Structure formats: C-alpha cells, structure tokens
Amino acid sequence: MAKNLPVVPTAKAGSLMETPTGITWRLQYPVISETCNMCLDCTLFCPDGAIDRKNRKLVLNLSLCKGCGICANECKENAIQMIPEYSGVRGVFG
Amino acid sequence: MSTILLTGSDAAAYGAKLARIEVIAYYPITPAFPAMERISKFIDDGELNTRFVRVECDHSALAAALGASLAGSRTFTVTNSQGLLYMTEVVYHTAGLRQPVVMAVANRALSAPHSRFPEQGDAISQGASGWIQLFCENNQEVLDNMLQAFKIAETVRLPVMVNYEGYIQSHTLEEVEIPNQEKIDQFLPLNRVRTLDVENPQGVNTVASPEFYMDYKFNQNQAMEQAKTVIKSVATDYGKEFGRDWSGLIEAYQMEDAEHVFVAMGSMISDARIVVDELRKQGQKVGLIKVRAWRPFPAEALREALKKVQLITVCDKNIVHGLGGALGTELKAALYGQAVRINSYILGLGGRNVSTEEIKKVLELSEKTAKQTTASEWFGL
Numbered sequence: 001m002a003k004n005l006p007v008v009p010t011a012k013a014g015s016l017m018e019t020p021t022g023i024t025w026r027l028q029y030p031v032i033s034e035t036c037n038m039c040l041d042c043t044l045f046c047p048d049g050a051i052d053r054k055n056r057k058l059v060l061n062l063s064l065c066k067g068c069g070i071c072a073n074e075c076k077e078n079a080i081q082m083i084p085e086y087s088g089v090r091g092v093f094g
Numbered sequence: 095m096s097t098i099l100l101t102g103s104d105a106a107a108y109g110a111k112l113a114r115i116e117v118i119a120y121y122p123i124t125p126a127f128p129a130m131e132r133i134s135k136f137i138d139d140g141e142l143n144t145r146f147v148r149v150e151c152d153h154s155a156l157a158a159a160l161g162a163s164l165a166g167s168r169t170f171t172v173t174n175s176q177g178l179l180y181m182t183e184v185v186y187h188t189a190g191l192r193q194p195v196v197m198a199v200a201n202r203a204l205s206a207p208h209s210r211f212p213e214q215g216d217a218i219s220q221g222a223s224g225w226i227q228l229f230c231e232n233n234q235e236v237l238d239n240m241l242q243a244f245k246i247a248e249t250v251r252l253p254v255m256v257n258y259e260g261y262i263q264s265h266t267l268e269e270v271e272i273p274n275q276e277k278i279d280q281f282l283p284l285n286r287v288r289t290l291d292v293e294n295p296q297g298v299n300t301v302a303s304p305e306f307y308m309d310y311k312f313n314q315n316q317a318m319e320q321a322k323t324v325i326k327s328v329a330t331d332y333g334k335e336f337g338r339d340w341s342g343l344i345e346a347y348q349m350e351d352a353e354h355v356f357v358a359m360g361s362m363i364s365d366a367r368i369v370v371d372e373l374r375k376q377g378q379k380v381g382l383i384k385v386r387a388w389r390p391f392p393a394e395a396l397r398e399a400l401k402k403v404q405l406i407t408v409c410d411k412n413i414v415h416g417l418g419g420a421l422g423t424e425l426k427a428a429l430y431g432q433a434v435r436i437n438s439y440i441l442g443l444g445g446r447n448v449s450t451e452e453i454k455k456v457l458e459l460s461e462k463t464a465k466q467t468t469a470s471e472w473f474g475l
Binding site for chain 2: 002003005007008009010011012013014025027
C-alpha cells in the first residue's frame with residue numbers, strides 16, 4: 001500500500017527551515033560509544049557542525065546531522081557507529 | 095457547427111480556442127509555430143480571452159505553462175523536436191506535479207543531422223515522462239483530441255500531448271468540422287484546481303526522501319492506469335455528443351476475420367485504411383489496428399484485439415537506437431505468449447515518404463518473410 005500523499009507534491013511553506021538539514025533526508029545517524037577518547041577529530045571533520053563538546057562529553061545535534069557518516073569513518077578509536085533510521089519496511093514515518 | 099478547410103496547426107489552435115484556454119506560453123519553432131500564430135490572431139481579434147506569455151526558450155515556455163497551471167488556469171503550449179527536448183526537464187516536472195497542461199506536438203525529426211521533416215522520434219523520446227500521449231491520424235482528430243485532452247487531463251490530473259506529424263498534418267489543409275461552442279462548454283466545464291494559494295502558502299516540488307518518493311511515483315503511475323479507462327469513456331462521450339467516436343486507446347478497423355494486421359500510429363493510419371480497403375476488395379483478409387493512445391500503452395486492449403490473428407506488421411516512424419522501433423518493441427512485449435508472428439519495420443524517418451504504395455509494399459514484404467524480423471528491420475533504405 002502506498003502512503004496517502006497529496007496529489008501535487010507539496011509541503012507547508014517553511015518546512016525546510018524547521019528541520020535545517022532535515023531528518024527527512026537522513027538514512028542513518030551516529031551513536032558515540034564510551035570508548036571515545038575525546039580526541040575531537042570528529043568535531044573537525046563533521047561538515048555540518050553537528051558534534052559539539054559539552055562538559056567533557058560529545059553532544060550530537062541531530063537537527064543538523066544529515067547522516068553522512070564521515071565522523072564514524074574518521075574516528076580512530078572506532079567509537080562511532082552509524083545506526084539506520086528506519087524501524088521496519090514502512091520506516092519512521094509509517 | 096461549420097466545416098472549413100484547416101491545417102493541423104489551425105485545428106490545434108481551434109481546439110485550444112474552443113477549450114477556452116486561459117494561458118498560452120510559447121516559443122517559436124518550426125513546424126509548430128502556425129498554431130501559435132493562429133492563437134495570437136484569435137487573441138488580437140478579441141475572440142479569445144487568453145494571456146499570451148512570451149518567453150525566451152522552450153524550457154521557459156513549459157515552465158511558464160506549468161506555473162500558470164499550478165495557479166489553476168487552463169493552460170496550453172505547442173512545440174516539436176528540439177523544443178520538446180529542450181523542455182524535457184519541465185516535461186517531467188509537469189507530470190510529477192500532476193498538472194493538466196495540454197501540449198500540441200507537431201512531430202519532427204531530431205538532430206543530428208539536422209532535419210526539419212516529419213517523424214515521431216521527438217514524442218517517443220518522452221515516453222517515460224508520465225505524459226499521456228495521443229496520436230492523431232487526420233486534422234479532424236487533432237481538433238477533437240485537443241478537446242478530449244483537456245477533459246482527460248483534468249480528470250486524471252496528468253498532462254497530455256496531442257501529437258500530429260509536422261507538415262504531413264501541421265501544414266496540410268483538410269476539411270474539419272468545428273463543433274458548437276456552447277456544446278463544447280457543456281462537454282468541457284473548467285475543472286479548476288489551484289495549488290498556488292496566497293492564503294495558504296505551499297512549497298511546491300519539495301524534497302521527497304526515500305520514504306516518500308517511491309509512493310509519489312506509485313500514485314502517479316496509478317493515475318496513468320486510470321487514464322486507460324478515462325480515455326475510452328471520454329472518447330465515447332465525445333462521440334455521442336459530436337458524432338465522432340475515435341474509439342479510445344486503440345481502434346480496430348476491418349478486424350472481424352483479419353489474418354494479417356497492420357499496426358501503427360499517426361498519419362500512416364489514414365493511408366493504411368485505404369490500403370486495407372483495397373486489399374479487402376482483392377479478397378485478402380487484412381485488418382488495421384490504430385494505436386491512438388501510446389501512453390498509457392494499451393497492452394491489454396492490443397492483446398484482446400490481436401488474439402486471433404496470424405501475422406502482424408507493425409511500423410515505426412522512430413528509432414530507439416540499439417533497440418528498434420518503439421511501438422514494435424512494446425507490441426512484442428505486450429503480446430508475449432500469444433502465438434503470432436510479429437514483423438516490425440522502421441520507416442519514414444526524417445520525412446522519407448510513406449504513402450499507400452509504401453504501406454502496400456511493406457505488407458507484401460512481411461507476408462513473404464518466413465522468419466520473424468528482428469526489432470530493427472529497416473524498410474525503404
């Protein structure tokens with residue numbers, strides 16, 4: 001069954017501003033494990049500034065992350081894992 | 095109601111006028127331009143209340159038409175060959191955005207080498223675009239299909255191309271009956287749907303993630319499937335009202351006991367009718383299938399109409415390089431599993447003449463060919 005969508009592909013004006021890079025685009029998101037040694041390489045490589053340091057811990061801003069996986073690729077400790085967004089065939093929006 | 099001499103281009107323009115188009119966006123190209131000239135004269139003479147948008151290229155022409163359609167107006171444009179290719183990006187936009195734009199296409203060969211002569215390759219190049227495509231056999235059908243095109247488009251919310259061949263139809267005079275305007279107004283009430291609305295701003299053609307894109311495409315294709323029924327019922331309604339039923343997706347002519355059938359679309363059909371009548375008089379069991387709607391492809395209707403025949407000769411005025419003729423290839427796919435020999439021929443490219451003589455010869459050649467032809471058999475080299 002196809003989803004119930006408007007006939008003309010449209011969305012409320014300004015909807016892209018509400019989710020700047022948009023979780024609607026993202027196929028996977030990073031999860032940082034405790035083996036992180038706080039080298040901060042990922043914060044330098046992240047093209048969207050989605051990873052920040054707060055109180056000696058890394059914090060993700062998922063409204064900025066587009067799920068490219070560069071952070072996980074660059075992490076020397078293999079402390080970042082990319083986890084799929086979808087939870088079944090219909091996905092998170094089903 | 096009156097009968098006058100009209101070229102195919104004029105017939106398209108009269109169709110647009112009777113449909114009371116509200117916006118035309120156009121960029122001049124040969125052989126499509128006389129339709130635009132006639133419409134601008136209608137506007138200048140005060141016979142047609144239409145906004146004429148002058149643009150700098152064909153891409154902009156369809157883009158302007160698309161915008162006007164999104165704003166809710168009944169919109170028309172006309173082009174051919176290179177212009178249609180230049181429009182291609184917006185051709186897909188218009189279908190994906192489900193806008194009932196009607197476009198007349200005076201089919202002309204594609205460059206390179208450069209050619210200004212008739213051929214159906216331009217329309218065939220847009221076969222995957224999501225536009226309904228009707229092919230007309232004469233100028234009367236151009237006018238009638240124009241009116242049916244708006245009805246079909248506004249019912250299923252898909253754009254429609256009305257194809258007629260450059261020069262053979264666009265510049266040739268034929269008797270055309272002009273229907274009564276009041277009766278057309280009843281047949282074709284404006285079914286206005288506004289997408290652009292200042293009170294309720296919408297982002298149009300927004301990004302669709304993998305979560306949504308496929309579902310949009312599924313719905314669009316469903317509309318194409320629905321069009322198969324709508325094209326047929328609109329043709330029947332039009333026939334009842336105006337006395338000319340162009341018979342839906344395909345038309346079967348002299349098919350009752352036919353053993354050998356000629357299949358084609360466009361201007362070849364009117365010649366083929368003469369050939370079939372002649373051969374029938376000589377006692378040959380020959381029939382004709384006219385493919386009126388190429389998109390949506392009438393696979394089911396063709397299977398049904400051709401289930402009892404022994405030999406099919408299918409002719410294409412186009413070449414899909416590396417594959418063959420578009421109609422021949424698709425017909426073979428549609429009839430897969432049916433016991434019938436299908437000989438397909440590519441002919442008449444870039445204006446090479448196809449008259450009754452050529453059609454007779456190709457039918458004779460096909461009879462004599464023992465083994466089924468490949469997809470790319472050329473006739474008349």
